[in-house]
Amino acid sequence: MKNNRGKKLSPGTLSNQALNLFAAHPGKKYNARQIIEKLKISNSKDAVLHVLKTLGRKSFLVHHKEDFFQWNKENLNLAVKSKSHDYFTGRVDLTRTGAAYVIVDGQESDIFVPERNTGNAMHRDIVKVEVPKRSNRRRPEGKIVEVITRSLTxxxxxxxxxxxxxxxxxxxxxxxxxxxxxxxxxxxxxxxxxxxxxxxxxxxxxxxxxxxxxxxxxxxxDDNEVAMQTILLSAGFNLDFPDNVIKESEAIDGKITKKDIQERRDFRKILTFTIDPETAKDFDDALSYQVLENGETEIGVHIADVTHFLKENSALDKEAYDRSTSVYLVDRVLPMLPEKLSNDLCSLNPNEDKFTFSAVFTFNDKHKITSEWFGKTLIHSDRRFSYEEAQQRLETGEGEHAEVLRKINAIAHKLRKDRYRNGAINFESEEVRFVLDENKKPVSMTVKERKDAHLLIEDFMLLANKSVAKFVAKKTSPQVPYVYRIHDLPDPAKLTDFALFAKEMGYTMKLDSPKNIAESFNSLAKKIEQDATLRILSPLAIRTMAKAEYSTKNIGHYGLAFEYYSHFTSPIRRYSDVLAHRILFENLGDAIYRVDQESLEQKCKHISRQEVKAAEAERESVKYKQVEYMMSHIGDIFEAQISGMIEKGIFVELPASKAEGLIPFANFGGQYKMDVSKLKAMSKYTGHEYRMGDLVKVKLLDADLSTRKLEFELLEEED
The missing domain is CATH 2.40.50.700 (OB fold (Dihydrolipoamide Acetyltransferase, E2P))
Structure with a gap:
């Protein structure tokens, strides 16, 4: 048994090691105290008991009197093999061949499971997998022996x-x-x-x-409706809210009472507005602006006070946690909260008094922060701007509140400049924007352009998120458990591979320090704007980065160069923000409030998993709409860029829409073959090369909605 030397194990690791102990001694009974002694860990007795009870409910263990537990005899066949096997809990990534990979937190390599050993596990299920301790295989290979949680319902x-x-x-x-x-x-x-x-x-x-x-x-x-609902269900999201949740939401009274006014800071007479997409229906955040008597500028970041309505452990709260996020497909939103809350009571609609939780900042004439305040507030949004309307005012200086917007934008520029000076990375995935007709058919698609109106809002949201996280972290020692948004350093191996690839493309990365890495990425972003052939490096650069996630264990946010960071600004669509609001509120003033860290960490893991599932669903909907749009352009000729190479052929991407397809080498008459560098393909007869990043002309041959794939033909260059 692994000796942890007094370490505190995460619930997942504790569960795995406890199972191994029980499996190795199927005839013995243990209580929580004995498990702590056997595993030599520092977890609390209550935390261990919670894990044991969970394993009991899932039939891995038998729960005896006085909270003693024993290996379930129905699993005796596993106990016999426990000395030669390890057991892990992870998420299934099912391939189209039927084989699977089990992704285990903290494991460097995913566990491969052949199709014959997947049992009845499905894509994204949480499973228990058995792996031989001694194996000659290069990668771990196992067998799924239990499905713990089903993703698909x-x-x-x-x-x-x-x-x-x-x-x-x-x-x-x-x-x-x-x-x-x-x-x-x-x-x-x-x-x-x-x-x-x-x-x-x-x-x-x-x-x-x-x-x-x-x-x-x-x-x-129609086919679109079936496709979108299939995408959501495949990702494990329920299409409808349970009746008891709807009933609970409809019973909520959103009236503002005298008591509410007395207990909150009142911003209703201070200029306040929202800036959101034209099609937005729920408004999480608003900004207020006023010049104080001392000449300093006060800007309030006001966030919908969802926790005023979402009572902990209610049916509504449990459903919101289960979902953990709203899902944004191209033609619809599957909300985390019922419409009564998301679009009405919580939404910061114009010309309505609303409950908010605010982070208020004061700036001097050098645009430096001189004070900050956090607390419950009331606001009245005077104006709802679309991004386009706000941008027009920033560019022309004309229109309602144009001068205020420009002053706020100047402060945002300072916040952004400071962030990049501290080592933040200016690399983001490009998003595709669709215009749909009344039947939800795409009539155009372009890459979204982020201008100052978008960045202005982003800068103040980042400021609020950073500031509340720092406030809670610095509140007391030991730190109050909190929901941090963390982002680790890039994986060294991936970074080295990317640097070699970039060098082949003519760009040199400096990898000797985290700050130089960040500066190299930012310099590359500027180069890409000037040299179209380098565009393919952008998505590859993003893939070298670690995935941001939620955790109680703060390691900072590398990409933003923040020591402390959380998500506070979107509680209508993210449950992480709901948790952040609750913990922050209980720790305002002199109060110190602690939630159980292990329980909170488990919630962080669940929310992170739901976020990944939502992102996958959103990508699938984009692919569907890209192919649907291209169906009306079969036979058309496009400028494309070679974006990837495999043994089978080359991938090309249309820069204007990010649509991608494969051109098999077989279509070249069999004369081209990929070089070992995977950076070019060369003709065996003429020596002609196609290189990564090359701009080429292609003709669309087919667009298949059932597979979400595009097929192109490469057109020969004219002499």
């Missing part, structure tokens, strides 16, 4: 009715399983209907049939 597909049962057949593009339906669970659905089915049984090792019941019939839905 519903399946969308076409219903086929047979004599004794029915089957929901999923669309070919999805990773849904087929679901059997009993006659009594059809609920009036008919043969050929598009239906959503709730999975009620995942079967077992002897009978792997999956059973469910029809929960809704999709009448007169």
């Amino acid at each position: 519903h399946v969308l597909g076409t219903l086929r009715v047979f004599h004794h049962y029915s089957i929901v057949f999923p669309d070919a593009a999805s990773r849904f399983p087929e679901v059997l339906i009993k006659v009594e669970d059809l609920h009036e659905a008919k043969d050929g209907d598009k239906v959503v089915a709730l999975i009620t049984s995942w079967g077992n090792s002897q009978n792997k049939a999956i059973w469910g019941e029809v929960t809704s019939v999709l009448h007169e839905v």
